[in-house]
Amino acid sequence: MSQSFRWPEILDIAQREGKVSVERLAAHFGVTTQTIRRDLSDLADAGKLERVHGGAILPSSVSNIGYEMRRGLHAEEKARIAAACAAQIPDDISLFLNIGTTTEAVAQNLLHHKNLLVVTNNINVATILAANPNCEIILAGGQLRRADGGLVGKLTSDAVAQFKFDLAVIGCSAIDSEGDMLDFDIQEVGVSQTIISQSRRAFLVADRSKFTRSAPAKITTLSQIDALFTDHPLDAPLAALCRDWGLATHIIPPSSTGA
Amino acid sequence: MSQSFRWPEILDIAQREGKVSVERLAAHFGVTTQTIRRDLSDLADAGKLERVHGGAILPSSVSNIGYEMRRGLHAEEKARIAAACAAQIPDDISLFLNIGTTTEAVAQNLLHHKNLLVVTNNINVATILAANPNCEIILAGGQLRRADGGLVGKLTSDAVAQFKFDLAVIGCSAIDSEGDMLDFDIQEVGVSQTIISQSRRAFLVADRSKFTRSAPAKITTLSQIDALFTDHPLDAPLAALCRDWGLATHIIPPSSTGA
DNA sequence: CCAAAAATGAATATTTTTGAAGATTATTAT
DNA sequence: ATAATAATCTTCAAAAATATTCATTTTTGG
Incomplete structure (x- = not known):
């Protein structure tokens, strides 16, 4: 066009x-x-x-309603994925949470964890976790993206590079059939790469819609990830790849209490 | 929908x-x-x-009732001070806003300014100004202080040090009779000092209550400030000092439309 | 000039929004 | 508490906006 x-x-x-x-x-x-x-x-x-x-x-003319509504999309799936992921996160560790509605849902499920050091580049995650008194919160600085409350750019990468995390919980915009993690924003990709390189372990949270979309910028491959949390079984070829890579895949199905 | x-x-x-x-x-x-x-x-x-x-x-921000109440304290005075201060801030500049309820009030009054680059270490300022589409927002990272949504620490100072501002609008916890600006938190003091050193001009916003309190850590003296916005005339000795220092003092009295 | 591609307008089907009427719930005054 | 009042929720039909399809016009590239 x-x-x-x-x-x-x-x-x-x-x-x-x-x-x-x-x-x-x-x-x-x-x-x-x-x-x-x-x-x-x-x-x-x-x-x-x-x-x-x-x-x-104008987009985000007052505040981003689009994002608030997007948060509601697949809300149930996200909540289940987030709960399962949070259950695998122990107390007393240092943790990174990146941008995304699913990671925000994870933050919701960390409100009763003890003695966490959480670093994030997501302003929403910071405000959610502020409600947990047993949790130190560090916000990585950067340019504020109104679309989703994310902080991106060189300032963010620099801040992240100063840490070493026990665990990173990250989301991404899309995952392709070859097991590559993709994102829309090249600036965010840089941040995500830094996060993964600074983490001892990494969890990926992604609802099924991520597997049928595409995005232009590559973050890394699933081989760099330790565990994947999603709501729908993977296609056979992708599942095989994940097995080869030793990726722990946690499938949390749509609704065990049948609706 | x-x-x-x-x-x-x-x-x-x-x-x-x-x-x-x-x-x-x-x-x-x-x-x-x-x-x-x-x-x-x-x-x-x-x-x-x-x-x-x-x-x-407006939705009650979940946490921090104490802070919300403090925000309500002297709310009218703060709003007037903030409006007067914002009126002195031109469009098209780079600007720093630091922690404090009064600087948040200034942010409220900047919603219709054009083409600002705003850097802040106050998460509330960032969310307030997100409503202004003509404004790029950069959040300096750091440790989140739940009490007031402030970001403090080395990470914050490092981030601030990477900028040069046309103007800094800052608040402080107290101002003593010798014209020294004071704060409760030593970590915040370091940030404030960096801010002032990186700014071409600096405005101080402080309601009258700041002049009758004390705090342990010294930020700097009023001689480093270009303009002071407050709601009550200063004591004669302090006023004399400010005159000597060439400080523009804007007194915005309690209520011109007599109440 | 001609053919292919793109943009536009018109007609129709579909979806969304809106206002109205009645049922339900919350608030206020007794 | 109880009644009176106001606000809200529910449902449904009309109206408005939108999406879709197809014919027509315009542009583009040979």
């Missing part, structure tokens, strides 16, 4: 007024609402705008 | 006024109360608001 000459002006109006309406844009450009809708969809796909009924608004 | 045009504005009003009423929102948007109720439910589901009979309020 190439881009339309209207795009810059739509974005300009959105910047100025905070929002754009389909009707007004159609009148403004002298095209049908159909065409404007296509423009807005494209701009939303490109992450430039957030689509709403009747028009579009 | 997709989101609505109204959501950002509802959240904006909630931010400004602390609460929203169903009736008033319905009138404001020209829709029925039913529709507003749906909006408020959705926003509450997303964790952005807390539902109450007749409207909604």
Whole structure:
């Protein structure tokens, strides 16, 4: 898809007024609402705008509702994965939690652990774990990504590099059939790589949707991971790879108490 | 469910006024109360608001009641001080905001500034300013102090040392009669000193209560500060010192519109 | 110039949002 | 406590917005 000459002006109006309406844009450009809708969809796909009924608004214009709703997606699966993962985390260790809704769910399940040193680049994880008094929290600095409360960039990698963790619990955007872990943001990839290299052990938490998506930037391969927590059995080829790598795969099925 | 045009504005009003009423929102948007109720439910589901009979309020941040109360203390004075301070802050600069309820109030007043680069070691400032899309936010890492959401320690100082700010807006725990700025936490003092040394200009925001307290650790003297914002005239001796140091003192009195 | 690709508009089917009416629940005053 | 009032929830139909499909126009590359 190439881009339309209207795009810059739509974005300009959105910047100025905070929002754009389909009707007004159609009148403004002298095209049908159909065409404007296509423009807005494209701009939303490109992450430039957030689509709403009747028009579009600036992404994260007030605070990221998209993320809050995404958190609700697969919430049950995530909660189960998180509980199983947290059950494998002992007390009295140093721990890293990275960006992602699933790692946030893990944090929720660590509220009753004792004597943890938790380092994170996720502002939400920090606020969640603040409720656990038996837990020292260190936030790695960096540029705040409004989309998900993540901290990324060189500052973050530098901060992470100063630690050595007993365990890292990480999420990623996608996992491909060859067992490569992928992410959308190249800056986050750098951070994740540093985390893994600074950890004695690493757990990956990923709901099944991660196995059917793709993303452009490679973090590492599953061979670098010690345990995988997910909610659905892996495809045979991938499962074989994991066996070869000695990866402990914990499958926590959708709903044992049948719904 | 997709989101609505109204959501950002509802959240904006909630931010400004602390609460929203169903009736008033319905009138404001020209829709029925039913529709507003749906909006408020959705926003509450997303964790952005807390539902109450007749409207909604800002969600009570789970932890730290003590801090919330302290924030309420001298709230009016702080709001006036913050507004006056923010009025002196231009667009298009790099800016540091440190720990403290008054600097958080300043952050509230920066929501409509353009093109700021804000660095902070205060997790609350970061979440407040996340609502301003024209503002890049960098969080200096460090150990999380639950008491006030502050980040302190060597990691913080190291991060701060990598920047040079056009302006620093800082608070402190106490100011003594000799014009020394004091703090309770020695770790925070180190950070504050680094901040001041890395800034071209520095503003101090401090309500009157700071001038009658004491604290053990010295940050620096007022002679290093360019402008002071407070709500009550200084004692004559201290005022004289400030004059000698060329410190611009902005006194914003309790209530000009007589109460 | 022509053919392929892309953009647009129109028509229709689908989904989402909205307001209205009645049932239910919470709050207030007695 | 109990009744009166206000707010909320539930359900459903109308309206609005959107997605989908296909024909038409415009652009692009040979």
